Structures are given as C-alpha cells and as structure tokens.
Amino acid sequence: MDRPVSASVPIAFAGYLDGDAPAKDLIQACVHCGFCLPTCPTYAVLGVEMDSPRGRIRLMKNAWEGRISPAAPAFEEHVFGCLDCRACETACPSGVHFGKLVEAARSQVERSRPRPALERLVRWIAFDQILPHHRRLAAMTRLAALARSLGAAAVLRVLGRAVPLGRRLADMLELLPDRVSSQRPPAVTAATGVRRGRVALFEGCVMRSAFGATNAATARVLARNGFEVVVPEAQTCCGALHVHAGEREGGRDLAKRNIAALEGLEVDAIVVNAAGCGANLKEYGWLFKDDPAWAERAERFALKVKDATELLGDSGLAAAPGRIDATVAYDEPCHLLHGQGVSAQPKALLAAIPGLRVVPLKEADWCCGSAGIYNVTHPDLSRELLDRKMAHVAAAGADLLVTANPGCLMQLRAGARSAGLRTEVVHLVDLLDRAYAAGE
Known part of the structure; x- marks a missing residue:
C-alpha cells in the first residue's frame, strides 16, 4: 500500500527538503556510460533501467529538476529497491559515489512522507x-x-x-547462527612479542550481540601479531543500518556517541571486523560534512578506522599461523570490497595459512542478498540472489566459504543449510584464530 503524502510536501514538490539531499556534484559526475549495468544485481535480475545505478541517478536528478517528488511512490520503490552494495562504484570510470547518493535519497523519502x-x-x-x-x-x-x-x-x-x-x-x-555469543574480549589484551602498535576494537551491535566469539578471536589474532588491543566500554552501534534505511539523524546521534567515546584514545587505529560497520565508520566525515561543530572531529575519527583484515594484511603477519588442510573459497563482502576498496589484504591472509587451497568462486564480488536489512525488507529478491550465490558455492566445491561481515555470514549460512551444502561458512578472523590454535 502506498504511503500517504505529507500535507506539507505536495506531490509536485520541486527538489529536496534539506542539505541531506543527494549532492548535485556527485550526480553530475555520472556520464551515463552504462559500465555499472552489468555489475548491478538488481538490474541483472529485474532488467529495469530505473533499477540500475544509472536509472536511479536519473531519478535523483529529476527530483532536483522538479520532475518528480521524493514523496512519489515510484521514487521510493526504486531508491529503496537498491541493495546499496556499491558494486557500481568499483565499475564506474567517473568515480561516482553512488552509496552516498542513494543513502541521501532515502533520507529525503523518509522526510517527505510519513510511514504507516x-x-x-x-x-x-x-x-x-x-x-x-x-x-x-x-x-x-x-x-x-x-x-x-x-x-x-x-x-x-x-x-x-x-x-x-x-x-x-x-x-x-x-538467518540466526547456530550458536550465538555475546562474549566480550578483555578490556585490554596485551601484545605478544614485539609491540607493533595499540588499537581499539570496535565491537559493533550485531557482532557484540551474536558474534561475540569472533570479536574475542579478533583481539587474540591482533595480539598474536604484536598489537595491544583495548575494548572501550562506551562505544555503541555504528549507525550503518540507520543511514542505509534513511534514518540519518539516528545515525548521526550514534556517530556522535562513538566519536566522543573513542576520539580521545591514544591508539594507532580503530579496528572493526564487520565490513558494513567499517564502511560507515569511514564515512563519518561525510555524514557531518555540513556540521561545523562535528565535521573535523568526524573526519579525524574516520581516518583512524581500519578493517581487521586490512590492518593485518598491510602490516603483515608477525606470527606464522598453523596448518589447516582444506579447500576454501572467499566471498568478498560488498562493503569491504566496494565500500572500502579492501580486497588484496584478505586474500593475502588466506594465502599465509599453510595447507589452505584457495579455489575460485564465480561472482565472488556480487552481493549475497543480505545487504543490511534488505533480506528482511525485500525477501524475494534477496532469496533469488542468495540462490544464485549458492549455485556458485556448490560449483566451487570448497570445504570452507570465508567472508568478513556478520550479515553475509548469516545469509550465506542460511543459504548453505537450505541448499543442503556441507560447506562451512566462517569469518576470516575466526579462520586465522583457528590456524593459530592449530599451530600450538
């Protein structure tokens, strides 16, 4: 059922409501070349121009020109139909920041019309x-x-x-994992061997509540590689799901709490093991670009954020992992590959584990259909993408399917169970932790 249009926002409204509107300069960067089309999962499945990055950018431009209102049902349908996987950003020769555009457009939808x-x-x-x-x-x-x-x-x-x-x-x-854990790492985990740095571990909300064991493994792996790890108590949800859903003010409130809690720490990096959280944390500067009181603080904070695989891959492993004899396929989380540009480092870490044989996975750079809460809001299309992914996983025949994001872990595990696959889905840091334990 269509949502009612707010009385304060007529259907012929020309343009947007506030500074959170899709930035004109980002829209104008798109030259409509179409390089994004083959990489867009929703366009591949639906075959509709308005469900491609190019089509959605055209809609955003039309709203600036007064041709459509952000309150229009069609605007909402196509803007929220996007996975926000950002595969188009990797493919785009013009460097269009599509994720920033679509999240801004969603905020305007939320402002324009009240939901039931x-x-x-x-x-x-x-x-x-x-x-x-x-x-x-x-x-x-x-x-x-x-x-x-x-x-x-x-x-x-x-x-x-x-x-x-x-x-x-x-x-x-x-979607829930077989075993949930809210186990927390120690407040401080001392570095083993030569101290290479001091980092703060960002626990996240879903990771802390369901994948606490992975957070604990992250602290152990970092410590084994010379990093002292501190886990601040005052941190909270990063706000990624809020921003993705158009709840921009809620996302900003959480960002302010995290910045205030972590900016004063004497650490070399703020380390995160959830790709979606990391991409959002790295864009805190953009989130506050129009707020003089927070813009500089947010940008300084964002520059310190590192994915755990990024930090370990760039620094190199100081401690050699033990042997694991298995075949493994790596499914690249969208917000790690496309959102943060981190791809070589996780693969280097897999290559560093003795006994592992990495096998190729077709469309490893495609979204699995999780996409934040997309598998809840668009279950049918999400399922179609998951089935496509599982067909490739089955063809790869790997013992282990490795990824690095909680939403992906839950989606892929559910898909493997449904498809009757024996492939174990595991977080890369958990696999590293397992390898270190095997070497003891």
Missing part, C-alpha cells in the same frame, strides 16, 4: 530501542535462537500459508 503507524512503530523499536542497546539486542538474539532451536521456524512456515507475516518471521529466524 505500524511501520513507524517497528522502526522505532528496531532503530531506537534495540540496535543501540547491547543488552536488549543480545537478549532478543538469544531468545530468537532458542525459538529457532525449538522448531519455531517450521511452525511459522505453516502459519505463513494463511498469514504472510509467518513466512517472513520464519525467514528471519533461519
């Missing part, structure tokens, strides 16, 4: 009452994991034959 009361309630609960609160998110995750272990997903699928929401909830339960 139920949607507003769901968003308020998710974005304001759960994601920024670690204990609440951890409790909800444990409860959902328990429900899944008791067969709730099967029950919901039966109910879904009559009530579509049942199938949606079942799909969400299937």
Whole structure:
C-alpha cells in the first residue's frame, strides 16, 4: 500500500527538503556510460533501467529538476529497491559515489512522507530501542535462537500459508547462527612479542550481540601479531543500518556517541571486523560534512578506522599461523570490497595459512542478498540472489566459504543449510584464530 503524502510536501514538490539531499556534484559526475549495468544485481535480475545505478541517478536528478517528488511512490520503490552494495562504484570510470547518493535519497523519502503507524512503530523499536542497546539486542538474539532451536521456524512456515507475516518471521529466524555469543574480549589484551602498535576494537551491535566469539578471536589474532588491543566500554552501534534505511539523524546521534567515546584514545587505529560497520565508520566525515561543530572531529575519527583484515594484511603477519588442510573459497563482502576498496589484504591472509587451497568462486564480488536489512525488507529478491550465490558455492566445491561481515555470514549460512551444502561458512578472523590454535 502506498504511503500517504505529507500535507506539507505536495506531490509536485520541486527538489529536496534539506542539505541531506543527494549532492548535485556527485550526480553530475555520472556520464551515463552504462559500465555499472552489468555489475548491478538488481538490474541483472529485474532488467529495469530505473533499477540500475544509472536509472536511479536519473531519478535523483529529476527530483532536483522538479520532475518528480521524493514523496512519489515510484521514487521510493526504486531508491529503496537498491541493495546499496556499491558494486557500481568499483565499475564506474567517473568515480561516482553512488552509496552516498542513494543513502541521501532515502533520507529525503523518509522526510517527505510519513510511514504507516505500524511501520513507524517497528522502526522505532528496531532503530531506537534495540540496535543501540547491547543488552536488549543480545537478549532478543538469544531468545530468537532458542525459538529457532525449538522448531519455531517450521511452525511459522505453516502459519505463513494463511498469514504472510509467518513466512517472513520464519525467514528471519533461519538467518540466526547456530550458536550465538555475546562474549566480550578483555578490556585490554596485551601484545605478544614485539609491540607493533595499540588499537581499539570496535565491537559493533550485531557482532557484540551474536558474534561475540569472533570479536574475542579478533583481539587474540591482533595480539598474536604484536598489537595491544583495548575494548572501550562506551562505544555503541555504528549507525550503518540507520543511514542505509534513511534514518540519518539516528545515525548521526550514534556517530556522535562513538566519536566522543573513542576520539580521545591514544591508539594507532580503530579496528572493526564487520565490513558494513567499517564502511560507515569511514564515512563519518561525510555524514557531518555540513556540521561545523562535528565535521573535523568526524573526519579525524574516520581516518583512524581500519578493517581487521586490512590492518593485518598491510602490516603483515608477525606470527606464522598453523596448518589447516582444506579447500576454501572467499566471498568478498560488498562493503569491504566496494565500500572500502579492501580486497588484496584478505586474500593475502588466506594465502599465509599453510595447507589452505584457495579455489575460485564465480561472482565472488556480487552481493549475497543480505545487504543490511534488505533480506528482511525485500525477501524475494534477496532469496533469488542468495540462490544464485549458492549455485556458485556448490560449483566451487570448497570445504570452507570465508567472508568478513556478520550479515553475509548469516545469509550465506542460511543459504548453505537450505541448499543442503556441507560447506562451512566462517569469518576470516575466526579462520586465522583457528590456524593459530592449530599451530600450538
């Protein structure tokens, strides 16, 4: 059902509402060459120009020219239909920052028209009452994991034959990992051997609440390689899901809390092991570009952010991992490859593990369909992309499928279970930690 148009924003509204609008200079950088089209998953599946980066940029330009309102249903459909995977950025010869454009456009949609009361309630609960609160998110995750272990997903699928929401909830339960952990690393983990630096570990919200064991593994791996690791208590959710969903002010509020909590630390880097979080943290400067009070602080903060694989790959491993005899395929997280330009370093880390045989994975640079909360808001298209990915994983025949982002981990594990594959999906840092344990 279409959302009602706000009385204060007529359907013929020319242009946008505020400084969060898609930047004209970024729009004008697009020369409409079409190099992005073959790399865009939604265009590949749907075959619709308006569901390509070029088409969406045309829509944004039309809004500046008064040809369409950001309140128009068609504008919302195509802008929110984007995965925000940023594959188009890697392909673009003009260097168009499409992620910044589409996230800005979504913020204008949210400002232009009120969502129905139920949607507003769901968003308020998710974005304001759960994601920024670690204990609440951890409790909800444990409860959902328990429900899944008791067969709730099967029950919901039966109910879904009559009530579509049942199938949606079942799909969400299937995304949960088999084991959830909110284990936290020590406040300080001393460096082993020659000290090469001091870093702060950014725990994130989903990582801290469901993949705490991976955070602990990250601290151990960094320490083994000469980095003292501190884990600040005051940090919170990075705000990536808020920004992706057009909830820009909520994202800024969380960013301010993180900047205030971490900017005074005497560390060489702020290390993150979730690709989506890292891409957002590195763009805090852009998020505050029009705020004189925060712009410089945000930019300084962003320059310190490093993905764990980026730091380890650039620094080189100081400690040799133990042997793991297995075949492995690497699926590149979109916001690590396209959002941060980090690709060679994770592959170098895999190559450094004795016994591993890396096999090619077709379309390893394509989105798996997770894309933040895309698998919740657009389950059918997400599933189609996941099935495509699983066909390539099956063809690769690897023992291990490696990635480096929690959303990807959950999506790929659910896909492997559904496809009946025995391939284990593992975070790269967990694999490194496993290799170090094997060498002891």
